[in-house]
Amino acid sequence: MNRPGFTGESNTPKVSLMTKKKHTPAYPAELRERDVRLFRENRSEHTSDNAAYRAIAPKLGCSPDSLRVWCQQAERDAGERAGLTSAEKDRIKDLER
DSSP states (O other): OOOTTOOSOOSSOOOOTTOOOOOOOSSOHHHHHHHHHHHHHHGGGSSSHHHHHHHHHHHHTSOHHHHHHHHHHHHHHTTSSSSOOHHHHHHHHHHHO
């Protein structure tokens, strides 16, 4: 188009595919830890974990699935559930780089 001041390009910034940016979690670690603690404190008021996730998560401002994932990872980190701990996951990511 031949309009003055119009270049035909979008105003969105371009990001190089070659640059690696570290992923920033949508929720800070402190918030996730607080939400897991609040879930554990209020779990007994509900008939199941699923019911608790669905009731508690909206009050905390996250999705029930996010809260479930955080709680399960906290259990792994505490040795209460099988699977990789957060430290082990971080170590594997570093080794793969």
